């Protein structure tokens with residue numbers, strides 16, 4: 001038996017047992033979006049050719065567009081953000097014995113299988129990330145190896161930043177901070193790479209154009225398949241010579257694809273349609289965070305919610321655990337990511353509506369307090 005489709009989600013939740021709820025609200029990540037009709041149409045009609053031979057017009061179009069938006073000379077479509085970061089680090093550190101300074105809570109250091117060392121032979125020098133995703137400038141400075149001791153030390157060649165910073169709840173690095181790190185890098189002859197998986201989110205949240213935000217960077221990796229909503233792919237940007245080397249490495253890693261314009265077509269639609277939707281996502285995330293904070297037994301650091309990621313904590317002494325809450329929400333068709341026994345992650349994307357947010361809040365409130373929202377739907 002199905003819920004009548006004209007019933008608003010919150011009402012449906014109140015009137016029907018959880019098992020009858022057929023709607024799914026996927027809040028696990030902004031990677032879960034499905035391609036829109038416009039994307040599927042563009043993919044079907046995409047003009048394509050062999051991109052390993054650099055002949056695919058749609059890939060070229062996307063790369064030109066991303067280079068323009070980020071203010072860099074050239075760009076390259078890659079299968080994933082992980083490969084984009086790996087290629088970027090390896091191009092900057094193409095001499096054996098290179099070391100990269102990066103945040104100890106950064107995606108590259110924590111979630112990319114240590115590829116920069118296992119595949120690239122690059123030595124990581126992790127430095128403490130602050131709660132806001134920054135790394136103190138003096139710590140960065142102190143981590144740069146003294147070139148006079150090269151008989152013992154690896155050679156520092158690169159600094160990596162991440163904007164927005166995923167593990168810090170999507171917090172943004174300011175243009176001032178990024179410029180300062182760029183200055184430090186320049187003074188010491190180092191390169192600066194930005195893992196900009198969600199750089200568009202940071203740009204929208206800070207109201208700073210992407211090209212200005214990454215002006216100090218020698219390379220940036222941008223995900224199309226996160227908040228921008230494309231099904232596959234990332235783009236890396238940098239100088240022409242950086243991209244020429246990156247293209248060769250991409251082939252080495254098995255990331256040279258043939259009629260890839262099919263995928264790039266969706267990426268172009270993502271850039272055209274979804275950048276402006278990020279602001280709505282950020283607003284929905286804020287509404288969700290404020291609502292969660294009002295529920296007894298939960299806490300959210302609202303100031304941390306700058307973009308589309310919301311981490312919330314289940315307070316000590318509560319009867320609820322994150323795992324249990326995740327299971328109950330599952331039954332209501334709401335998918336969350338359990339981060340620890342007392343911490344849950346929610347990521348808003350363009351396929352989560354304001355009404356989905358209200359429904360989610362009503363369900364979480366009922367699970368936490370046993371009391372249903374009286375009028376949660378609108």
Ligand SMILES: *Cc1c(COP(=O)(O)O)cnc(C)c1O
Nearest residue numbers: 080081082083107162166195197
């Ligand atoms: C998702 C993500 C990546 C990697 O992207 P994949 O396409 O999943 O490989 C890199 N950095 C950050 C900050 C991310 O959030």
Ligand SMILES: *[C@@H]1O[C@H](CO)[C@@H](O)[C@H](O)[C@H]1NC(C)=O
Nearest residue numbers: 103104105106110127128129
């Ligand atoms: C990063 O380093 C700091 C300082 O040593 C430490 O407190 C923190 O737990 C580390 N974070 C991660 C994710 O390793």
Ligand SMILES: *[C@@H]1O[C@H](CO)[C@@H](O)[C@H](O)[C@H]1NC(C)=O
Nearest residue numbers: 201227277278307308348349
């Ligand atoms: C980033 O922006 C996209 C597009 O609006 C949005 O869907 C997503 O929720 C945002 N993510 C973060 C982490 O800010």
